[in-house]
Amino acid sequence: MATIGKTYRREISAAAALVALLVIVAVAAPSFFAPGNLRDLIINNLPTLLIAIGMTLVILVGQIDISVGSQFAVCSVAAGVLAKTGLPMPLVFVAVMLIGGLMGALNGTLIGWMKLPSIIVTLAMLVMWRDALRWTTEGAWVQGLPENFQWFGLGQNTGEILIFAISLLLFVVFGWSLRNLIVGRTVYAVGSDAEAARLAGINSSNVVFWVFVVMGALVGVSALLNAIRFSAIPGNSGVGLELKAIAAVVVGGVAITGGRGTLIGTVIGVALLGTIGTALTFLGINPFWEKAIQGGIILAALASDVALGRLEKNGRSDLAATTSPA
Amino acid sequence: MDEAISQPQQVPLRTEQDWSARLFPNNEWILLIVIAVECLLFAFSGNNFATTGNAFEVTRLSVEIGLLALIMTPIIITGGIDLSVGSMMGLSAVVMGGLWRDAGLSMPVAIAITLVVGLLGGALNAAMITKLKAPPLIVTLGTFSLFRGIAEGLTRGIENYSGFSPSYLFFGQGYVGGVVPTQLFFFVPAILLFWWWLHRTTFGRSYYAIGFSQEGSRYAGIKVRRRLNFMYCMSGLLSSLAAVIYVAHLGQAKSDAGTGYELTAIAAVVLGGASIFGGRGTILGTILGLLAIVILQNGLRISGQPTELAGILTGVLLVTTILIDRLSRIGVSRITVSEEEFEVKNWQVGVLSGVILVAAFIVAASNWMLVRSIKEQGGSAPAAQSQNAATSTGKKNVIAMMPKAKGDPYFISCRKGAEEAAKELGAELLWDGPTDLDPAKQNEIVQAWITRGVDAIAVSVENKEGISTVLRKAREKGIKVITWDADSEKDARDFLINQATPQGIGETLTDEAARIMGSKGEFAIVTASLSAANQNEWIKFIKHRLAEKYPDMKLVAIQPSDGDRDKAFAETQNILKVYPNVKLVMGIAAPAVPGVAEAVKQSGRTDVKVTGLSLPNMCKPYVKEGIIDSFVLWNTGDLGYLTVYAANALSNGSFKPGETKIKAGRLNEIEVVGDEVRLGKPFIFNKGNIDNFDF
Secondary structure, eight states: OHHHHHHTHHHHHHHHHHHHHHHHHHHHOGGGGOHHHHHHHHHHHHHHHHHHHHHHHHHHTTOOOOOHHHHHHHHHHHHHHHHHTTOOHHHHHHHHHHHHHHHHHHHHIIIIISOOOHHHHHHHHHHHHHHHHHHHHTTOOBOSOOTTTGGGGSOHHHHHHHHHHHHHHHHHHHHHHHHHSHHHHHHHHHHHOHHHHHHTTOOHHHHHHHHHHHHHHHHHHHHHHHHTTSSSBOSSOOTTHHHHHHHHHHHTTOOTTSSOOOHHHHHHHHHHHHHHHHHHHHHTOOGGGHHHHHHHHHHHHHHHHHHHHHHHHHHHOHHHHHSOOO | OHHHHHHHHHHHHOSSOOHHHHHOTTOTHHHHHHHHHHHHHHHHHSTTOSSHHHHHHHHHHTHHHHHHHHHHHHHHHTTOOOTTHHHHHHHHHHHHHHHHHTSOOOHHHHHHHHHHHHHHHHHHHHIIIIISOOOHHHHHHHHHHHHHHHHHHHHTTTOOEEOOOHHHHHHHHOEETTTEETTHHHHHHHHHHHHHHHHHSHHHHHHHHHHHOHHHHHHTTOOHHHHHHHHHHHHHHHHHHHHHHHHHHHSEEOTTTTTTHHHHHHHHHHHTTOOTTSSOOOHHHHHHHHHHHHHHHHHHHHTTOOTHHHHHHHHHHHHHHHHHHHHHHHHHHTTTOHHHHHHHHHHHHHHHHHHHHHHHHHHHHHHHHHHHHHHHHHHHHHHHHHHTTTTOOSOOOEEEEEOSOTTOHHHHHHHHHHHHHHHHHTOEEEEOOOSSSOHHHHHHHHHHHHHHOOSEEEEOOSOHHHHHHHHHHHHHTTOEEEEESSOOOGGGOSEEEESOOHHHHHHHHHHHHHHHHTTOEEEEEEESOTTOHHHHHHHHHHHHHHHHHOTTEEEEEEEEOTTOHHHHHHHHHHHHHHOTTEEEEEEOSTTHHHHHHHHHHHHTOTTOEEEEBOOHHHHHHHHHHTSBOEEEEOOHHHHHHHHHHHHHHHHHTSSOTTOSEEEOGGGOEEEEETTEEEOOSOEEEETTTGGGOOO
16 A cells, blocks of 8 residues: 555656545536536546657656647648548548657657657747748638537547547557557656666667657547548647646646656646636636636646655655755 | 867867857858848849838837847847846836826936836846846746736726827938937947947857856856846836837837737847857847848738738748758867768768658648739639729729738638628739737838838737827828728818717627626626726726616626636636626637637536637527527628729829718618718617528
8 A cells, every 4th residue: 555655656646636626626616517618618628638658658768848829720621521532530640640650750750769859849840830830821720621620520429439449549548558569668667777778789860750740640649530520621730738737647646857756646736737727717707817726836836746755755765865966 | 068179169269260250159150141142032022122211110110029039139149038028118107107207207217217127127037047046038037027017907908008299200200301210219239239248348248158168167267156146126117128129110008018029139139140048149140130030021011911920930040040050060070070070961861861851841831822813813803803894994903901800700701701802803812910019010011011102001909009190101192091890080081980989889888788688797807908998998988887787797707718718618608606696697809709618518507608709600500509699790791892882983083071971882871971982780689680691
């Protein structure tokens, strides 16, 4: 029991914050827990969750990707354009994943192979993809999509179940592989110490490259699953998505320096940040303060993380505490 | 980490470095070439690019971001980062505005307190980073949201402080001796001071040591924590100072000041050769990087190229410079290992050819686009000329037209009409604007047009006070100025193309809502962003109308959509659950209405209706399904069409103040009242008439 508490203490503190928020809402606005609301809340946050899963991998290997919002917009528009050419929806799904994967591969090549700093490469991509998209679409929406686009043509209920099922499947696969497969453990190894991983026979560059490819593919899936909920596609979606995903991952206890964190934490982070906006509306609080509260939660998560870390260290030995990490 | 190893190896090899290595330790000469190429290109392709006036304007526009970039240099040298600088500008702007207007303090006192607030914000970052040892990226990501959030909360997003005294505005808008922009007298000393601090004092040099190794610096007797604390506090202070200049520059203080500035500042520093891993970077490099970015934006505007190119090219430039830098460093660090040298070279050649291939592809693609656009222009010009052989006197009028935001579907539909009119008249239409709502960018673009020299400027104004100064300047230069869609101050323009007054829109919206709801019950509004000026104006008149005519109708919620369809969707879902008695949801931003309608549709609530202000094509499916009962708008294409006709007639001299009518092609005669050209009343779209419209 004690070891579980120690291993997952960051996840537990984030979960505690989530529970606290839910308790407050339960007391003040019980209608929040109506099944209809919970369903909407989950479906609305699934696209962010998929991005956050990819972001968890990226941050675990000690990198960062701030270009996902722009990639999301490109993938959304691509999905619409492809669907309008009459391509069957499963093929559209695969094609959009590929497009996302290719954009990820470009990031991966520059960061994994060329060893360029990820924040700068993805900053450049953030600007480039967004502006390239604006240049080609001039902001126009993709309209007149075929009948079978919205909900894959299956109707709202089945469509929502399908979106949920695909997301759940991806979450389970990634969560399980990260814990139990060699591939998953190498992600932690590279993030903890790339040089040690290399000496242990792991090709760090390869791992970083593929993590970015996976990130891109997940952006593609996320963009498509988001797009099929509607009957038209805006030309300029996903602005600020990268910060939302990074914030959720960090609040969920994944260390920004890499090598530490779990997908369970990420889910809790997405749930916490995704609930706040809705909860504020239910509590009747002005939406003006939403951003400030989100910022406050990120800082609080950081502070509690550090405080917990200190407690643990002091408990262990005084010697360890003096060699603080830079 | 490679840098940390390579640098100490280099130093003992050569005690006396040659001049180029001392002047440009990080290959900053590449940037000099880039800047030179940019200047050459734009000097040929743009009008009046290479003039003293333009040179000074470019520097004026780079002051705010420049100040942020200056302090970002030592931060990045230590291996840190500060994402909160742009948000701090927003917070400082509203704090200063509030202190001055609401608390009634004098301007110098307000500025002083604002700077203290900036210092405190910086101190918060510093404390989190040095006391808690949290990573700067995440700390400042948190304060990035926090500062902007507080700014929005304090002003409820709506407050817009303006009407500052001329002596204060002089700091941001004036010229000393008639040519030199005032803020340069802050900026140039700031550059020199930073250069001296970072490169000529032990104090400043210590930041390089910290960037190489924090632990090592500590053992070498550098007070690492104190140094970092000082630096992050300075960052807050300088952001505040940048905000003070920004407000003086624009004449307004709003919570959205400085949005996105952090990224440009970081890009400038990294472009200037600073390593994000720490230990490397110079003030000279930062300034060159900044100039490379700003000159590119300015030049593209002056030569009438799409501004999206600026983003794409900046991105390419950023990746290429760090790539070249990376490769040159690999060469240096492995020079001692002769065995590996050959292998490295092979690899380098491979990569270089890859890069060249990609670059060639990009150049080819952009050339193709360029040729295509020229062809289109060439194809259309003869036809247009033949049509207007009688009226045109051989000189082609250049009409520059600006939307509030280029990516907004509303303005895209205006553009179609504008292009149609330009084609008919044989005039050259320059269509450019900020990609997202950004008052500072609007000023910048008008300035570029003045420099370039155009016949008429037509602006949809985002910020009344801010833009009026530049528009007046344009009029002084003999350029005809028209405002359309939203007005500036009256003396800053010749005519307003008035599609509908805010009062007219507010009242029509309320009347439509009343008709649908039977004049009683609850309803909610989904607006654009909370700080959107237009929407706030409409809401004011909606509330006014409710109080006046419909006492039984109750507005229960106003939720923001940030102009994002998906957010409007989620907010509407919340509204429907929290306020189950709502009978109508009104979306008052074009992308919001389809989001609202989709949410109502998916909820299955047939008793809730949707109305608002949007575009026919976006709403068509929902109108046909009966979810959107009706919505309000004018013919946007006609608005663009009329604007170009008026601008053209004005610059030809065929349309003068005092006339009561204007001839506008297929629209025939349009009524002119005083200095307003009136397009007509807002139009109500419904099931019966929507098929007649396609925009």
